[in-house]
Amino acid sequence: MADIVNRIEGRGCVVRGSDIDTDRIIPARFLRCVTFDGLGEHAFEDDREQAKGDHALDKEQYAGANVLIVGENFGCGSSREHAPQSLMRAGFDVFVGESFAEIFAGNCTALGLPCVTLAGDDLATLMDSVELDPEQTVAVDLESRTVTSRAGTMEANVRDGTRKALLEGTWNATAVLVEAGETIEATAARLPYVNGFAN
Amino acid sequence: MTSPSSLFDKVWQAHAVRELPDGQTQLFIGLHLIHEVTSPQAFAMLNEMGLPVRFPQQTFATVDHIIPTDSQVRPLADGLAEQMLVALEKNCRDNGITLFDPASGNQGVVHVIGPELGLTQPGMTVACGDSHTSTHGAFGAIAFGIGTSQVRDVLATQCLAMAKPKVRRIDVEGTLGGGVYAKDVILHIIRRLGVKGGVGHAYEYAGDVIEAMTMEERLTVCNMSIEGGARVGYINPDDTAVEYLRGREYAPKGEAFDRAADWWRSIASDAEASYDDRVTFAGSDISPTVTWGIHPGHALGVAENIPQLTAVPDDERPGYAEALEYMGLRQGEAVAGTKIDVAFIGSCTNGRISDLREAAKVAQKGHVAPGIRTFVVPGSQAVARQAEEEGLDEIFKAAGFDWREPGCSMCLAMNPDKLIGRELCASSSNRNFKGRQGSPTGRTMLMSPAMVAAAAIRGEVTDVREVL
Ligand code: SF4
Numbered sequence: 001m002a003d004i005v006n007r008i009e010g011r012g013c014v015v016r017g018s019d020i021d022t023d024r025i026i027p028a029r030f031l032r033c034v035t036f037d038g039l040g041e042h043a044f045e046d047d048r049e050q051a052k053g054d055h056a057l058d059k060e061q062y063a064g065a066n067v068l069i070v071g072e073n074f075g076c077g078s079s080r081e082h083a084p085q086s087l088m089r090a091g092f093d094v095f096v097g098e099s100f101a102e103i104f105a106g107n108c109t110a111l112g113l114p115c116v117t118l119a120g121d122d123l124a125t126l127m128d129s130v131e132l133d134p135e136q137t138v139a140v141d142l143e144s145r146t147v148t149s150r151a152g153t154m155e156a157n158v159r160d161g162t163r164k165a166l167l168e169g170t171w172n173a174t175a176v177l178v179e180a181g182e183t184i185e186a187t188a189a190r191l192p193y194v195n196g197f198a199n
Numbered sequence: 200m201t202s203p204s205s206l207f208d209k210v211w212q213a214h215a216v217r218e219l220p221d222g223q224t225q226l227f228i229g230l231h232l233i234h235e236v237t238s239p240q241a242f243a244m245l246n247e248m249g250l251p252v253r254f255p256q257q258t259f260a261t262v263d264h265i266i267p268t269d270s271q272v273r274p275l276a277d278g279l280a281e282q283m284l285v286a287l288e289k290n291c292r293d294n295g296i297t298l299f300d301p302a303s304g305n306q307g308v309v310h311v312i313g314p315e316l317g318l319t320q321p322g323m324t325v326a327c328g329d330s331h332t333s334t335h336g337a338f339g340a341i342a343f344g345i346g347t348s349q350v351r352d353v354l355a356t357q358c359l360a361m362a363k364p365k366v367r368r369i370d371v372e373g374t375l376g377g378g379v380y381a382k383d384v385i386l387h388i389i390r391r392l393g394v395k396g397g398v399g400h401a402y403e404y405a406g407d408v409i410e411a412m413t414m415e416e417r418l419t420v421c422n423m424s425i426e427g428g429a430r431v432g433y434i435n436p437d438d439t440a441v442e443y444l445r446g447r448e449y450a451p452k453g454e455a456f457d458r459a460a461d462w463w464r465s466i467a468s469d470a471e472a473s474y475d476d477r478v479t480f481a482g483s484d485i486s487p488t489v490t491w492g493i494h495p496g497h498a499l500g501v502a503e504n505i506p507q508l509t510a511v512p513d514d515e516r517p518g519y520a521e522a523l524e525y526m527g528l529r530q531g532e533a534v535a536g537t538k539i540d541v542a543f544i545g546s547c548t549n550g551r552i553s554d555l556r557e558a559a560k561v562a563q564k565g566h567v568a569p570g571i572r573t574f575v576v577p578g579s580q581a582v583a584r585q586a587e588e589e590g591l592d593e594i595f596k597a598a599g600f601d602w603r604e605p606g607c608s609m610c611l612a613m614n615p616d617k618l619i620g621r622e623l624c625a626s627s628s629n630r631n632f633k634g635r636q637g638s639p640t641g642r643t644m645l646m647s648p649a650m651v652a653a654a655a656i657r658g659e660v661t662d663v664r665e666v667l
Contacts (some may be wrong), residue, residue: 024633024634029612035240047633076395084346103425161223174348177356
């Protein structure tokens with residue numbers, strides 16, 4: 001069984017922009033590896049290089065932040081789990097955004113990292129607030145589905161299944177799936193292709 | 200009498216092992232494809248949990264992303280690539296998994312070899328640690344990309360925990376004009392529905408245009424579903440799918456094939472099936488399409504002008520401005536005539552034999568323009584053999600194109616094939632994200648293989664209909 005994930009609080013880090021794809025989160029050249037170790041330092045590497053120190057991840061005021069605040073369709077593109085792995089290893093425990101790409105969000109859940117969404121106006125308010133006052137605490141609460149900061153308490157959305165899995169500590173899917181036992185073989189036996197349409 | 204259902208519902212139901220406490224479904228996975236990039240960590244996690252591979256006979260592996268396309272002699276020149284291949288070989292050997300490596304003669308991009316070996320079949324669930332797994336939906340399979348932790352889940356249990364998406368039916372009616380290919384169809388769909396349009400949905404592609412397509416064209420369409428936000432895209436199995444599979448290495452043989460064909464046809468969507476949403480496009484509205492920006496939704500007919508920022512909806516304007524700046528293009532200008540530096544023909548979108556044939560037809564009309572680097576990369580060893588048998592390699596070489604060994608190559612540039620600096624690449628692949636082709640500032644314009652060949656010989660983005 002995995003750990004229960006409910007309330008995560010810490011300082012926020014704002015990365016603006018929509019459709020930030022996984023190639024930008026972790027460029028493909030860093031996928032040449034057989035473990036995820038060391039990916040943290042390469043998060044957003046090319047974007048950071050181009051921003052010449054002006055990228056959120058390089059700004060001093062965000063050092064030590066663990067709540068990543070992003071825009072729309074964050075994590076679109078490839079299925080590489082290297083993306084959430086690198087952000088997790090860069091110190092982020094939770095993602096708050098307007099929307100997330102499906103595979104990215106699924107990969108995050110598998111690592112126990114919640115992706116919560118806010119309405120567009122609320123997100124804009126939160127981003128402005130954290131940019132102005134990066135020292136404040138941002139708290140994400142799954143139980144009450146809220147994000148609280150100096151900008152107030154905002155209603156957050158998390159997919160029901162994901163929320164339940166995080167709250168109950170069942171987000172490590174392998175452990176849950178194994179429990180089906182022989183039902184798995186029984187399901188396979190009903191599928192005509194599994195035995196090559198032998199009869 | 201069961202009520203009319205879509206293929207999606209039928210396949211989902213047939214593979215549902217149980218409902219999970221969190222409301223998701225435990226889904227049995229009929230075919231698990233693995234490759235060197237997203238599997239080593241999964242095997243490590245499996246070992247840590249002390250679990251064996253549950254259905255090794257439903258799992259197949261290949262090496263594609265890191266493989267060089269100049270020489271595939273071992274050890275690979277890149278030590279990290281060699282290390283990844285060695286890890287894959289060991290994991291397959293230790294767990295009794297079939298590996299299609301270069302020595303097998305069946306190596307290739309995972310989404311090219313699954314169909315060509317007859318591994319991918321209608322009615323299956325297919326998973327692979329790669330977002331373009333949607334490709335396999337062309338046969339009427341429910342196929343989706345997964346992350347590494349989910350690769351571990353499938354290795355351990357042959358199952359995934361999945362939430363059932365909605366199904367949107369997309370009909371493309373009528374016929375396509377000359378010089379308009381499957382790639383243009385899917386780029387057009389993404390342009391219209393947006394790169395997030397499919398989030399939470401499976402796309403069922405149908406209508407005259409789709410039904411008239413060959414399997415290879417259907418694979419191109421389904422391949423890019425994920426670029427429209429849909430994790431799954433599929434086409435109902437019909438005679439085209441059945442005949443494609445007949446005689447393939449891993450397809451059933453003899454009477455078993457007939458039984459299979461009956462079952463395959465039976466899982467197609469019923470005529471009266473209902474959908475969560477329906478969209479219709481006219482084939483005649485689709486022209487040769489190219490992308491000008493930094494995601495596949497930034498697409499245009501080749502005869503159109505790059506949009507004026509004032510004509511773009513407010514919320515999309517910052518994204519458009521960012522794309523224009525990155526690409527170094529100007530609003531209001533014609534997209535045709537944009538100078539290119541590199542031409543890439545290949546990938547799981549457009550690296551099949553029919554793609555090479557169409558590109559060769561165009562290549563034959565001229566010679567690569569001075570200063571343009573070119574890469575023609577077959578999607579698999581089987582595609583390469585077929586092309587060489589037909590003399591396509593000679594056509595390309597005579598026209599000045601560089602003929603390479605099979606692999607993912609410059610689709611994502613994890614091997615030595617890369618853009619340099621701000622080079623602009625006309626590419627038959629599926630992603631034009633910033634930095635996608637190996638240079639952090641490199642630029643990509645997506646188009647059909649024939650359009651790439653036309654751009655290569657003119658040195659600029661060209662309406663292929665002028666060349667044909
Ligand atoms: S060809 Fe490109 S998109 Fe396809 S599997 Fe390889 S890297 Fe991924």
